[in-house]
Amino acid sequence: MTDGGRPLIGVSTYLEAGARWGVWELEAALLPAGYPRLVQRAGGLAAMLPPDAPDHAAATVARLDGLVIAGGPDVEPVQYGAEPDPRTGPPARERDAWELALVDAALAAGVPLLGICRGMQLLNVALGGTLTQHIDGHAEVPGVFGSHPVKPVPGTRYAGVVPEETSVPTYHHQAVDRLGTGLIPSAYAADGTVEAVELSSVDGWVLGVQWHPEMGEDVRVMRALVEAALAARTTNATAPTAVSTAS
Numbered sequence: 001m002t003d004g005g006r007p008l009i010g011v012s013t014y015l016e017a018g019a020r021w022g023v024w025e026l027e028a029a030l031l032p033a034g035y036p037r038l039v040q041r042a043g044g045l046a047a048m049l050p051p052d053a054p055d056h057a058a059a060t061v062a063r064l065d066g067l068v069i070a071g072g073p074d075v076e077p078v079q080y081g082a083e084p085d086p087r088t089g090p091p092a093r094e095r096d097a098w099e100l101a102l103v104d105a106a107l108a109a110g111v112p113l114l115g116i117c118r119g120m121q122l123l124n125v126a127l128g129g130t131l132t133q134h135i136d137g138h139a140e141v142p143g144v145f146g147s148h149p150v151k152p153v154p155g156t157r158y159a160g161v162v163p164e165e166t167s168v169p170t171y172h173h174q175a176v177d178r179l180g181t182g183l184i185p186s187a188y189a190a191d192g193t194v195e196a197v198e199l200s201s202v203d204g205w206v207l208g209v210q211w212h213p214e215m216g217e218d219v220r221v222m223r224a225l226v227e228a229a230l231a232a233r234t235t236n237a238t239a240p241t242a243v244s245t246a247s
Contacts, residue, residue: 007065007229009044011035012099012119014072015051034214035070035116042222044229049102051094057101058109066112066229068222069099069119071212074174077133080125085133087173100126112205112228114221117172120197120208127180135193138172138210145169145215150195156186157207158196161224168195168211168218175210183208205232 011031019028029050036046049060061067076091077084079100099119103126106113115123121131140146147167152159176194179185182203187196189210199206205228213221 005230006043006045007226007233008047008063009039009066009068009226009229010047010049010060010064010102011039011068012070012095012102013048013050014070015094031070032214034212035068038214038219038222039068039226042219042226044222044226051098054097054101057098057105061102061105061109061111064111064229065233066225067102067106067114068225069103069113069115069122071117071119071171073118074133075118075121075125075131077131080130082130082133087134096122107204107206110204110232112225112232113207114225115208116214117210117212120210121174121176123206123208124176124180124183124197127183129176129180129183130178132175132177134173135175136173138170138175138189138193145171145212148189150187150189150211152187152196153185156184156196157198157201157205157224158186158209158221161220162218166218168209168213169215170211172210 014030016028016030018025019030029048031048039046072095073092074089076093076096077088079096099122103113103123125131147169149165149167151165152162176197179197182199183197185194186198189195195210197208209221
């Protein structure tokens with residue numbers, strides 16, 4: 001369903017054991033407000049997607065025009081065949097399973113997909129890549145976003161959206177190591193860290209960024225997702241329907 005033609009963009013969420021508001025402290029599905037606000041500013045309708053059974057992912061994605069895998073906790077190293085580093089955070093297994101299923105469903109259905117921070121790392125893992133479990137310099141103060149420049153790779157989808165070097169909001173201590181199948185780097189930090197990845201255009205609109213655009217003022221990456229979602233919905237709506245000739 002849409003409002004005035006705005007595409008519906010699903011955003012994955014946290015599931016926290018205890019959250020406080022008013023007089024309540026309860027288990028809650030959470031999403032920092034920057035995510036839906038960025039979707040809205042970019043021209044989309046935002047829908048929160050709390051963790052669910054992985055076998056519901058395809059049906060969920062089928063109702064969306066676009067998908068965002070949000071930032072959050074470290075991906076459990078078992079997902080890419082590694083032992084946990086002492087500095088790797090505690091696992092979020094329910095969220096890992098749900099979001100990996102969402103990524104697989106979006107890739108299979110050709111639904112435009114944007115991975116943000118953890119979401120980029122999970123996209124890489126879903127496609128068979130691995131992660132470096134700790135790097136320095138990209139999360140200086142616990143709970144405080146920093147910033148650093150990222151430089152686009154000419155000729156990539158990301159460079160077509162943001163052609164110049166920009167300073168981005170950042171908070172992460174893990175990064176892409178071995179790229180997943182079909183992914184190419186589309187932006188780097190000054191220290192060589194891969195800051196964006198994407199699939200080729202023939203594989204659909206799929207982009208991951210290591211930073212947090214929801215914490216900044218630049219809407220171009222999210223607007224590109226929204227525009228791709230609208231274009232995909234329009235294409236699907238006008239595609240001819242096969243007619244059965246069975247008697």
